[in-house]
Amino acid sequence: MNLLNLIDLNITWYILVGVLFTGYAMLDGFDLGVGAIHLFVRKDEHRRMFLNSIGPVWDGNEVWLVTGGGALFAAFPEAYATVFSGFYLPFMLLLCSLIFRAVAIEFRSKEEWGVWRQFWDVAFSLGSFVSSLLIGVAMGNIVRGIPLDADHEFAGTFLGLLNPYALLMGVTTVLLFAMHGAIYLSMKTEGELRGIVSGWVPRLIGLFLASYFLFNLYTLIEVPWVLDTVRARPYVFLVVAANVLIVLNIPREIHNGRDFNAFLSSCLAMGLMMVTFGLTYFPNMVLSTPDPANSLTIWNAASTQKTLGIMLIIAIIGVPLVLAYTASIYWVFRGKTSLTKHSY
């Protein structure tokens, strides 16, 4: 345990919880994104390709959300309790959308007739869209800060969570995931379909960057503390600049047919967005507004040092295993998707 004493466990867990949620965004992000753009192809065969490209992995991707939630609960129970009870209705809607979407993936392929497939296509796409939007809205509210009382209980309302700032973050998230999904599809498809989806990528990048730019602008107006923090931590600008450059690199990779590099860039861009958030937000877990004194931080929201230490041992054993499984599964299912009798 001596080695553990040298590490600041609270900061370590702030990073580890961030890593889990970033993993979730990178992985479930593309399958939610595939869902969001699902209706933009018309042919049944193309839609089946969309579904089968995510078929083996979407279930595993959602595990990152479960584990992220579990890690948040274990490491920062106060933050988990405050956010999950405060965001009661949006989270219930999110859960229902995620389940509804899973049902749609399974149901769609079971009957041939047009209306059946059309219905489940819409359900899949809508479920993916609403899930992405709500994830973004939750994130937007965390950035903006939510009203907390002295006992760290949420003191706002449901409608208060649907403020324009959070909604813009929601839209930005949908566009980010859609871009990410389209890049993933370029990597997994070939021929005519690849031509279609890779054609969307530059447009989605444009839309995303516009929305991202607007969001950052809005942040400076709506969330004044961000500017102060960034002034104190100017290196955040470097991360943002690197982020924009990497996003702009994607069309070049797509154009040169290096789809995997494009996908990697997109993952990296998402990672850098989370790093931007993490560096700016530190050391807060849930920012309270208008009274910042009630905020939850990595200290007052945390479990005991003992539990954080035990959890770190669990993470040291578990996380390399998790990364190994994830990498090997994606390795096994690398290459272009093809349709067989048992496909969706």
Added chain:
Amino acid sequence: MTAEILARIQFAFTIAFHYIYPPLSIGLGVVLVMMEGLWLKTGNPLYHNMARFWTRIFALTFAIGVATGIVMEFEFGTNWSTYSRFVGDIFGSALAAEGIFAFFLESGFLALLLFGWNKVGPRMHFFSTCMVAFGAHFSAVWIVVANSWMQTPAGFHLETVVNGQPVVLPPGHIVTTADLTSVRAVVDDFWAMVFNPSSIDRLTHVVLGAWMAGAFLVVSISAYYLLRNRHIEFAKASLKIGLAFAAVATALQMVSADITAKGVVQNQPIKLAAMEGVFDTVPSTPMTLFGYVDGANETVVGPKIPGLLSFLAFNSFTRPVAGLRQLPPDDFLKARHPETPQEDLPQLRKSYWPNVPAVFQFYHIMIIIGVAMLGLVVVSCFFWWRGWLFDLNRPLTRWLLIALVFSVLGPQIANQAGWFTAEMGRQPWIVYDLLKTSEAVSKVVTANQIIASLVLFGLVYALLFVMFLFLLTRKIQHGPDNEEESEEMPDSWKALIRTTPRA
């Protein structure tokens, strides 16, 4: 209805629905390992067909298990945020361990299990199957450990905050409502928390229940094919494996049930008294076989066997089992309610009882089904031994097979009833003798919000259940494929079969 009751209904609804699927995955996981292992050992393509068919059934139960499991992970925070603050230091780590160790293992290798037949070699595929089954069991370990800690908390102390510094509270500190913003339970000894007094008993009981759920699903579908005269060879082989597995699981479950109940006698005497409907403490305490609790008169109506409960609890026909009129003891009540006069204690005591009639019924449903399953297994094995099991011209065999078709419902109902016994029997506590359920709810969530979510989940889960039945029926009607295996099997697999001598 109050927000507390609604939050409990909502949680019970979502967990009961969820609890249909993971036991099937755990049980079927073992069956898949057996079938694929047999195939690799013998090279008999029949076992390959079986593994493929049962994998498709497994995939369905697993997918719904994951989808509904995410909900559970969220609901501790959404519905029980005060609880989450209070026990996060302990309970959270078990949940996070479940995610990191079990869920990733399962979901990662599941992709290979389902979609990897022509991507990896047979040994790697078999390894994946083993890992999925192992992961499914591992997730049961962590969640049952977490739940058992709520039943028999251990390895922790209470802590409060004074002037920003943590202060350790003495053992036996009674948590009051005013404490709830500052006091929390923190871990002393991780392994004492994991191996709390009821963990092993309850884990064994849950896993065996899951094995029974999986085994009887195989038995049921196989019996259906036999009755319909379809896929006969496949059905016979599946039925043998399923029945053997069911017999082992059911026999072990009887032992586990006895040990688990003896644990409840020691650790949660009030729950035991409610399960058996024991109000008065009398020597040679009888056991009621079935019946109902007359709540007004505080008696149980039904046939009783004298001394049986004493024997099951203490291996003594005379030693009395503590009744509810003594539980919880006066000291316990006085410590919590010093202002209550002695004569009011009997009335006060009742507020520390669970809903006795409901707990009694759930428990007895579980016991009756358990005994019935044992009977069914014994009769089926007898038929098998005499060579009658597959003799469809025998009317008795047909009746037995019809019973086996419906046997799939037995473990499902018993698992649910057992869960309700365990959880309702723990009331009014959410963490036994420490934190009350009524104090554990989310303070900021209103009754209307919970109703809205209940309606939403009611609709989505109804859809999900219809989908499950629809897809399950289709998969059963479609049946195993006999032709596909030769053409879809990759060359590397064929080579292995050719080089493996037939057993």
